[in-house]
Amino acid sequence: MFTLAAADRSMIDTVIDFAQRMVKDRLVTGTSGNISCLLQSGSHIAITPTGVxxxxxxxxxMSVVHLSGDHCRGLFPSSETPMHLGIYQGRKDVQAVVHTHSMYATTFAVLGEPIPALHYMIAALGGNEIPVTSHYAQYGTLELAQSAVSAMGDVFSGVLLRNHGAITVGTSVAKAYQHAILVEEMAELYYRTRCIGDPKLLTNQQMHDVFDGFKTYGKQNEKVGSLLLVTLQ
Ligand SMILES: [Zn+2]
Structure with missing residues (x-):
């Protein structure tokens, strides 16, 4: 049986913590949704088990599965394990995957509509929109895994799965979870603005400027000085 390193146990504890938060944050109900992380070996993932x-x-x-699909430890893994494995195989930058059925994201997934650039934080998910998969595929199938991997491409950290939900990735479990919250926040904002009007979207140039700004966004600057580049009149 696969032996977990101390660092793996600690990471799996984090996955359990965020899995429990998914219910509290209303990203899922019951046992739906799933979370996984890449273990220290780089060749196995830990994923929430099915139906628990x-x-x-x-x-x-918690289930431990080799990237080839072999179940090595714990209870039987989530039915969406192929989708998680497909993403880890295709994206070497991904350390964790979160799959939810959050209400507003799923609303647009049912409509088959991407979430456009209605707010600068869309850029934190890798592009000018939150894309939606090209077609519906049944849960747990390789077809769903392939459509999710294809919509995710090389850059996106969050996509909508048609008539199903959302999937997000990150360089840590906390990051992937933060992206799941952000996808839902952007979807709710889009829903609400469409309820009362016609949302004005950011232009490609404005989003380009946001990506530039994100290179230093949230980073502390050691220098002190004026925060205004020009004098306000
Ligand atoms: Zn699902």
């Missing part, structure tokens, strides 16, 4: 309520999860119940 998140509040009952323990490190030993």
């Amino acid at each position: 309520p998140y509040h009952e999860l323990t490190v030993d119940k």
Whole structure:
């Protein structure tokens, strides 16, 4: 049986923590959705098991699966394991994957509409929109895995799965989860603005400027000095 390193156990604890938060944050109900992370070996993932309520999860119940698809440890893995594996195989920058059925994101997934550049934070998800998969595919199938991987491409950190939900990735479990919250926030904002009007979208140039700004966004600057580049009149 696969032996977990201490660092793996700690990472799996984090996955369990965020899996339980998914219910509290209303990103999923019951046992739907799933979370995984890449283990230290780089060749195995830990993923939430199928059909187990998140509040009952323990490190030993969590499933460990080789990137080739072999189940090595713990309970039987989530039905969406092929989708997670496909993403890890295609994207070497991904350390964690979060799949939800959050309400507003799923609303647009049902409409088959991407979330456009209605707010600068869309850029934090890698592009000028949150894309939607090209077609519906049944849960747990390789077809769904392939359509998710294809919509995700090389850059996106969040996509909508037609008539199903959303999937996000990150360089850590916390980042992937933050992206899941952001996808839902952007979808809710789009829904709300469309309810009362015609949302004015950011232009490609404006989004380009946001991407430039994100290179230093949130980073502390050691220098002190004026924060205004020009004198305000
Ligand atoms: Zn699902």
